[in-house]
Amino acid sequence: MTNTTVNLWQMKLSHPVMPAAGPNVMDAKALRDCAEGGAAALVAKTISSVAAVIPHPNMADLKNHFLNAELWSELPPENWINFELPEARKIGLPLIVSLGYVADDIAKLAPQVKPFADALELSTHYVGSDPRPMQDAIRAAKEAVDVPVMVKLSPFRDVQSAALAAQEAGADGIVCGNSFGPALGIDIENGGRLWMGGKGYGWISGPALKPISLRAVYDVARAVDIPVIGVGGVSRGTDVVEYLMAGASAVQVCTAAITRGQSVYGKIANEFTKWMESHNYQSISEIQGLALRNNETVMSAPPRLVPENCTGCNRCVTSCLYEALYLEDKSIHIHVERCTQCGLCLSRCASDALQAA
Ligand SMILES: Cc1cc2nc3c(=O)[nH]c(=O)nc-3n(C[C@H](O)[C@H](O)[C@H](O)COP(=O)(O)O)c2cc1C
Ligand code: SF4
Ligand code: SF4
Numbered sequence: 001m002t003n004t005t006v007n008l009w010q011m012k013l014s015h016p017v018m019p020a021a022g023p024n025v026m027d028a029k030a031l032r033d034c035a036e037g038g039a040a041a042l043v044a045k046t047i048s049s050v051a052a053v054i055p056h057p058n059m060a061d062l063k064n065h066f067l068n069a070e071l072w073s074e075l076p077p078e079n080w081i082n083f084e085l086p087e088a089r090k091i092g093l094p095l096i097v098s099l100g101y102v103a104d105d106i107a108k109l110a111p112q113v114k115p116f117a118d119a120l121e122l123s124t125h126y127v128g129s130d131p132r133p134m135q136d137a138i139r140a141a142k143e144a145v146d147v148p149v150m151v152k153l154s155p156f157r158d159v160q161s162a163a164l165a166a167q168e169a170g171a172d173g174i175v176c177g178n179s180f181g182p183a184l185g186i187d188i189e190n191g192g193r194l195w196m197g198g199k200g201y202g203w204i205s206g207p208a209l210k211p212i213s214l215r216a217v218y219d220v221a222r223a224v225d226i227p228v229i230g231v232g233g234v235s236r237g238t239d240v241v242e243y244l245m246a247g248a249s250a251v252q253v254c255t256a257a258i259t260r261g262q263s264v265y266g267k268i269a270n271e272f273t274k275w276m277e278s279h280n281y282q283s284i285s286e287i288q289g290l291a292l293r294n295n296e297t298v299m300s301a302p303p304r305l306v307p308e309n310c311t312g313c314n315r316c317v318t319s320c321l322y323e324a325l326y327l328e329d330k331s332i333h334i335h336v337e338r339c340t341q342c343g344l345c346l347s348r349c350a351s352d353a354l355q356a357a
Pocket of ligand 1: 020021022023045046059066067068069070071072073098123152177178179204205206207209231232233234252253254255256
């Protein structure tokens with residue numbers, strides 16, 4: 001049986017899946033729903049010095065991506081400190097409290113959330129690309145609490161140098177990353193109205209964000225020697241595998257919990273465990289950082305054909321613009337001399353009939 005436990009500092013997690021800050025963790029009731037939905041730890045919505053005032057509408061599911069124009073928590077910090085966090089503490093799972101944004105906010109808030117937090121997560125979403133305000137915020141947090149302090153980076157900046165600056169300032173972990181933007185979505189069936197209210201801009205999350213966050217985790221994990229948590233487009237067990245192979249220690253989920261409900265954490269964790277078992281991995285440490293240790297990928301020969309796996313679906317033939325692939329007797333064949341080794345067909349075949357040579 002695979003051991004999926006994760007030790008993040010003093011926190012013991014039964015598996016690597018937890019919520020990310022968003023409306024899925026907007027208050028104690030939502031945090032309890034996450035726990036009942038199978039999350040291994042909890043992350044509360046970002047608390048700042050004042051309650052956020054957000055435009056309406058502020059969320060749209062545009063299928064391969066999600067747009068939002070939320071900010072931080074719409075609850076004032078007093079509500080969190082007097083009610084939501086004490087209630088969330090009773091749930092019994094490790095609780096990560098997200099705070100924003102600059103040193104003054106953190107110096108004020110961190111001592112007040114200290115009794116409830118197993119770790120802090122500092123959002124850097126609105127602090128610009130100069131690393132110094134982030135470093136000041138980290139130092140303010142480290143002075144106020146004795147639990148680990150993580151920093152959540154936004155993907156529209158140089159995450160590697162930001163992570164190094166965070167580590168230098170004393171951060172204990174990096175969360176990669178936040179939503180990407182500004183972006184725009186237009187509702188073409190309703191006179192070209194913008195999907196988001198306010199200025200109309202939204203921030204991308206969900207499946208389209210995953211490759212960007214994954215790259216950020218890969219870059220950061222190579223540069224720092226503190227734990228990295230991957231966030232962005234996690235919706236299946238195999239997404240967890242990918243983030244761990246890129247060097248993450250755990251993952252967070254927001255959009256999939258909004259679109260599929262709070263039971264998604266347990267479902268993703270179960271899929272992850274099944275994948276690990278079916279691939280004979282005994283523990284997370286066996287896959288963590290695998291992609292970091294691989295050499296450069298080189299395709300130096302045409303794909304190897306496994307005709308007995310071919311269903312004759314034609315997907316690879318259609319997309320091989322070099323006309324190297326063809327079907328004969330409902331099975332795949334190749335003109336080796338036409339193949340440029342572009343590699344596309346390896347990802348097009350769902351039946352494992354084309355493999356890297
Ligand atoms: C509606 C919404 C609200 C969010 N609010 C916050 C927030 O308050 N603090 C924060 O650090 N990230 C916030 N995020 C970003 C998410 O925590 C997460 O980093 C991002 O959505 C990528 O993960 P996903 O693809 O699983 O959603 C929010 C995301 C969404 C969609
Ligand atoms: S590697 Fe590229 S060129 Fe070669 S068969 Fe596949 S899709 Fe065609
Ligand atoms: S995509 Fe795979 S299964 Fe479909 S025709 Fe090509 S080799 Fe066969």
